[in-house]
Amino acid sequence: MEWTSDWVKTWFFRRDAIPSDITAGNPIPSNWPLPYGNFAGDCDFDANFQNQRIILDNSFCGSWAKVDFENTCAATTGASSCAAYVGNNPQAFTDMYV
Numbered sequence: 001m002e003w004t005s006d007w008v009k010t011w012f013f014r015r016d017a018i019p020s021d022i023t024a025g026n027p028i029p030s031n032w033p034l035p036y037g038n039f040a041g042d043c044d045f046d047a048n049f050q051n052q053r054i055i056l057d058n059s060f061c062g063s064w065a066k067v068d069f070e071n072t073c074a075a076t077t078g079a080s081s082c083a084a085y086v087g088n089n090p091q092a093f094t095d096m097y098v
Contacts, residue, residue: 001054002029002035003045003049004045005045005046006040006045007038007039007040007045008037008039008040008045008049009029009035009037009038009039010035010036010037011029011032011033011035011036012036014095019031019032060082060083060086061081061082061083061086066081066082069081069082069085073085077089
């Protein structure tokens with residue numbers, strides 16, 4: 001993430017594709033590919049974005065996912081539950097990294 005007075009930009013890198021400048025402790029965002037999120041424009045970032053935290057949660061099959069899966073995915077996947085689908089279909093998650 002790059003947060004300045006003019007923009008907030010976010011990137012995602014697979015573990016095997018993290019730019020070497022990041023791992024060396026000297027990040028140079030201008031050398032990276034286009035960000036996934038680029039939030040800029042007529043906004044006073046300094047006045048409106050203070051003491052922020054970003055929390056990313058990619059947990060599977062929690063209470064929300066369980067209900068959503070039962071309502072929308074069970075018929076499509078043929079799996080009886082989110083946990084059954086995830087457990088029996090690891091190939092569906094080859095792009096997930098921890």
